[in-house]
Amino acid sequence: VLIARTGISPTKPVNQLSREERMTVVRLMKQFPVRIDAIDDVKNAIVTAGGVCVREVDPKTMESKLCRGLFFAGEVLDVDGYTGGFNLTIAFSTGYAAGSGTNKKE
Structure with missing residues (x-):
């Protein structure tokens, strides 16, 4: 889900990401919403x-x-x-x- 939002190919090796692409991933990770509906025992x-x-x-x-x-x-x-x-x-x-x-x- 996260990579799909970046527009970066999911098959692109991490060591080939540009600085801009890495920063896009970092920004999305920091801002990625997680909704917790319930907790288990x-x-x-x-x-x-x-x-x-x-x-x-x-x-x-x-x-x-x-x-x-x-x-x-x-x-x-x-x-x-x-x-x-x-x-x-x-x-x-x-x-x-x-x-x-x-x-x-x-």
Whole structure:
């Protein structure tokens, strides 16, 4: 929906977007209306799914295998689980690994 509103081809690689096109995407993302009609019971509010594919990340340093010097942590990764500490554990452990990984780069 968002890309359709920009007029940018959905098949255009991100690294080929002009500055103007990137700014259009940013502006639309910031102004994109989201209407919440109802909420579900908290027992069903588990986690957001999707994100960076873990196969594209070095698990020891959390560095991208596709873009050296780019590190990921927490829910930006495509990992999710039931409540009870799993997602917090992922956030803390990947954050630690990413921080340690960036420290090794210097």
